[in-house]
Amino acid sequence: MHDGDALPRWMDLLLLPLINLTLAMAVAGLVVWGVGQDPWQVLTLLVQGAFGSRSGIGYTLYYATTFVFTGLAVAVAVHGGLFNIGAEGQALMGGLGAGLVALWWSDALPAPLMLPLMVLAAMAFGAAWAAVPGALQAWRGSHVVITTIMFNFIASALLAWLMVNVLKEPGNMTVESRAFADSALMPGVHVLLGALGVDWPATPLNLSLLLAVAAAVLVWLYLWKSGAGYALRTVGFSPSAALYGGIAPAGGIVSAMALSGALAGLVGVNEIAGVHGRLLLDFVAGAGFAGIAVALIGRNHPLGVWAAALLFGALYQGGAEIAFEVPGFSRDMVFMLQGLIVLFAGALSHLAAPWLLRLLRMARPREVAHG
Structure with a gap:
């Protein structure tokens, strides 16, 4: 993204971390399901x-x-x-x-x-x-x-x-x-x-x-x-x-x-x-x-x-x-979840930012255009 394409501060500080956390939990759920466990039961x-x-x-x-x-x-x-x-x-x-x-x-x-x-x-x-x-x-x-x-x-x-x-x-x-x-x-x-x-x-x-x-x-x-x-x-x-x-x-x-x-x-x-x-x-x-x-x-x-x-x-x-x-659910699975959270919060922290910016432009094109 260019400098003029920055997300609003509230989206960068609140919404983006929540999306990253959701992505990490979703991937962790797939891993849990892949090893034969019920993701919803584990989350509950x-x-x-x-x-x-x-x-x-x-x-x-x-x-x-x-x-x-x-x-x-x-x-x-x-x-x-x-x-x-x-x-x-x-x-x-x-x-x-x-x-x-x-x-x-x-x-x-x-x-x-x-x-x-x-x-x-x-x-x-x-x-x-x-x-x-x-x-x-x-x-x-x-x-x-x-x-x-x-x-x-x-x-x-x-x-x-x-x-x-x-x-x-x-x-x-x-x-x-x-x-x-x-x-x-x-x-x-x-x-x-x-x-x-x-x-x-x-x-x-x-x-x-x-x-x-x-x-x-x-x-x-x-x-x-x-x-x-x-x-x-x-x-x-x-x-x-x-x-x-x-x-x-x-x-x-x-x-x-x-x-x-x-x-x-x-x-x-x-x-x-x-x-x-x-x-x-x-x-x-x-x-x-x-x-x-x-x-x-x-x-x-x-x-x-x-x-x-x-x-x-x-x-x-x-x-x-x-x-x-x-x-059959070991504590290592919890460490895996922590690692996924670190991955999405760190290395992939702005993975969803372009899509958020695109949605923001569609919702309020004039306001975003004038920055």
Whole structure:
């Protein structure tokens, strides 16, 4: 399409992603039918498993909370002109920071001090880990895609070494730290609702959900309502134009990556403080890579990221229910569906755009012609 043929913004941000999602679901349905399963039954069980009960909703929101953090991390980097593949490693480092603070001070500090310290430590560790690849690109020309991929492996190896040789609980056969004191445990949503008189089942969903909501709002305010956010987006749109306007591209690159890493580091709060109550080896479990798809589907906007995170949370929770209820349906089929969504939301994201533009011209030819 030519520049003058662009879709209206509402169609590009809302209608096109919905069409891409529908195409992905249709292709997935054909695959499910091809392996001898009933696509309608599978879809019904997926929706019911994710939203058909309070427990399912709790698990869906728990997964979505993690995906919001990694999706926002990728989205912020994209606005800075960078493709951050390292949210997985940055989340690991965020968990390490939160875990170290909990192991050192949770026995002495109360929860009102302990939990904010864990949040700050998770953000600081994630930001520091991401700022290094940003600095390497800004001042040494190293491509951030390559360096962040490498830093994922380094983060995993570093955490494994620390867990095995330094932080592992003595006498425990499992590679994990000792349990945190109660002050380092993020309260569950069911506890809060129970105090308000609402009966809610116990799930991993915790108050990190509110942190994810606040992160999305603050990212929106930062990117579109602040001078620093405007400078970051300017660097991402055109480094030469930013330099001409008095904005240092190198500083914008490093700050974009640092903020991206800080957001990814918050995954550690949701998992380490909110669920496990101790430091583990692989608590991220691929959420950093899923954040790439979440950001793509959400068009790198905080509201879109939240919607896409809910979708992926539903796929994770609903997929577990399908694997349990439908004989012969493995969780690999759910991963296939996720891959199709990534394909249509990423590589084929504008597949339906020419047809939408043609329909728009037929419906309102004069308005489209005058742009």
